[in-house]
Amino acid sequence: MTSPALATVQLLGAVVAIALASYAYRHRDRPGVIWLVAVLFGNTVWMVAAGINYATGSTTVSTAMLQVRYVGITVIPVALLFFALSYTGTDEWLGRRRQLLIASPAAGALALALTDHVHGLFYAGVTPASNPQQIAYEYGMVAVPWIAYAFVLVVAAAAVFVRYATITDGVYRWQALALAGVVLMGTAADVLYFLPVPPTGFAITPLAILLSSAIAVGLVVRYDFVRLVPATRELGRRELIERMELGMVVLDADGRVIDVNPAAAKLLECDLEAVIGEQAPDSLPGPNGPAIAERTFNVDGIDRDVEIRTHRVDVGSGITLLTLRQLDDLTDVVSHDLQGPLMEIRGSADMAIATGDITHVDRVLAAANRIDDLATDLLELAHTGRGLEARESVELAEIAETAWRHLWTPETELVVETDRSVIGDPDRIQQLFENLLRNSVEHASSDHERGDDGIDTIAYSEATGDDVTQAQRTTRKSTRESNFDPVDERETAPADGGRIVVGSLPTGFYLEDDGPGIPPEKRERIFEKGYTTSQTGTGLGLSIVGRIVAAHGWSVRATEGSLGGARIEITDVDFVDESERTG
Template sequence: MTGQNVDATEDAGQRFQRRYRKIFQHSNDAVMIVDLERDEFVDANPAAVDLLGYERDELLDLHPEDIHPDDLQEVREEFVSQVVEEGSGFTERLTCLTAGDDEIPAEVSGAALDPEGSDGAPTRMIAMLRDISDRVERQRELEDKIDRLERFASIVSHDLRTPLTIIKGHASEARKTSNTEHFEKIDEAVDRMDRMLSELLSLARAGTVIDDRRELDLETVTRDAWDCVDTLSATFEVESTTALYGDGDRLREALANLFENAVTHGGSAVTIRVGRIDSDEKIGFYVEDDGDGMPDEIRDTAFDWGETTDSEGTGFGLAIVTEIIHAHGWEIDIAESTTGGSRFEIVIEES
């Protein structure tokens, strides 16, 4: 009977080991066994290999500091110490460095494993890592939306107050004097509010994800944008063209704002040129003019919401441009044109 009980106990232990190994091997989360005394990895499952980009043998030759170089001290103080003292722990503030030097945000839960050391502390722990890149990205997008809403609220409450005050003041004077000049001022303030609200709505739309992407020709889309702008006697030249992959409607909107900006600040007779950028450093296109250019002290804030040097402007034109460009995953920079005017460089790809 005793022998049969031993055999039964051994069979149960073997079954437990097989179940444990199957869970370890097939878990969707990265699972690693860490030797706490030697500060090294003892075992790693296939998900850990996939997550970190190492072969299993390579991974087992590494140390935790190789995987978490930036926050290892914090992990030891807040996570590992919790596992040692309480038997389990959790943290979502962990960055894993892969074999390709990519940083992956992860959450990790851990539990102490037997046997315990001579001082009663565990000598090994099991650590389960989960890639939370999607969660972090969603959180970042939510924070951006909240920031956008806060900026909109600030603009609406601040910038619209001025024309409303003008309307109220001139309406009061008009009732007293019946002077038509007050009605003209009211009309001007209403027109400014209308422009501001229109651009605010455009700005809100500009920051959304670009979905309708297709192949476009730079010359075609810029000429379409030019036809939509009141360009007075300004001159438009396409020096070269290139293929683009983007949302045509949104790009026309961005280009139209750049053209309007050039006419506003460069004068009605300004010449605007468009062409491709294809150098060893970057690929993209430019919009430049032969106006007076943009002072260095203004360039750093030119794309900020509400930033303008034009008393009649809303300050949202260039903000709309940069929102649309960034929504495409591109970058925009301000430089000086060969004639001393402003040059906006839209960088699609950098070397």
């Protein structure tokens, strides 16, 4: 091959390297990709220097290019090691100081190569020759240690990928081994160059590095198998995750599965090896799905509700962690819902004793019937799980006031500021409101007397007859009866009582109170089962709310209300069309 042809090959390779580096840079959010860009930069300098060397007829220019190429050569092995460490998630220890320490020999070699014409230590001799490079040279006493160090860095990078392959499985293993081979391609080309196998003076190493870089960029960008899960699966932590009863699925930005543990694979009825790298099953929410969702899976022949929580782990790379938990603890849920009817029984019984009015016994009987209904539901839920039994028009005001009557707290006022209707399961929506209202009552900031155990004790009125009836009407007064004027409601609110408001949002509805509110750092956790800020709370009420919201495909969040207390917003709701209601 003539010198012009060799020059053309090297310069075209440099153009390809620039294009590939530009493409990789656009995906620099992937772990390790920025170091691949550095490799391609170094390779571009090397190929440009080689191309000019082949194209020129000047010994002076060829000698200068012999020095310039080391601007690229010294970058490549260092960048390859940093790429391997970053991509496999083992770069936590690689701080700025260690980076400088590893790169220092390369910087020293570059300085010596560029100033060789002064001291002659890097090259023992450079003479004119008839080969394609126009010159012949021998390495000097300081070049040999650098070459050995460069080989060590490249072999270390390959070893990082090999180690990575030993602690992973499936597609991770073959990908790690492929990257180890890619890293060693340049070293193999170097060995061939020194034998020499190619034509004397033909630099095949930068071409091999170009090919290996293209393969590496393709693997990283195409599969995006970042370090999140493999890094956590090292050594003993791998066994821990695989033995967890909580299902775990990790998705990339495109919705592909990049890891799954056995618990999740059992729920999804999929093979651990086969699902890696494939699109997530349709039964799972995607990377942009709701924070909490509920799906039904068949587990051992029985339909089970499964709560799926979406955690955006890395916004930059789009990595999403899904946790799957079977909701088979239905006994806890239903026993928690018994508290509402029991509160009603206690309150009505106290009022019957205090006033002598036997009509309060009706409320006791109604609450007892509700307990019976909940017990019946428990049997059904325990065997089949529970989805939505009906989807029909539900008036928010009516269902909220029905739930309020079950709680019956004379010292707290409910204000309903919406006349919207939603599509959903009436029983589940009533259950949702009962839990929200109970939570607001229990954490109200009103002047309720508190017992030694920290539980609110309602100061019941000593009034009798019509006075009691009027008090009941006031606490249940709705703004539907006052043209939605909240000012009127404040004027009739109990002087020492709490206040709860139910209102509309553009895409849903909310419930807020005038209690102490929820600290911002705790708002993400309040819908977790068992999480409570009260010493006597069960931590189930708002988790039940989260389940009901997920079953409807809605979204829920906690924030600060206009009354200064907690505000629970439920969005992505299907409203009944107003024209259908009025028509």
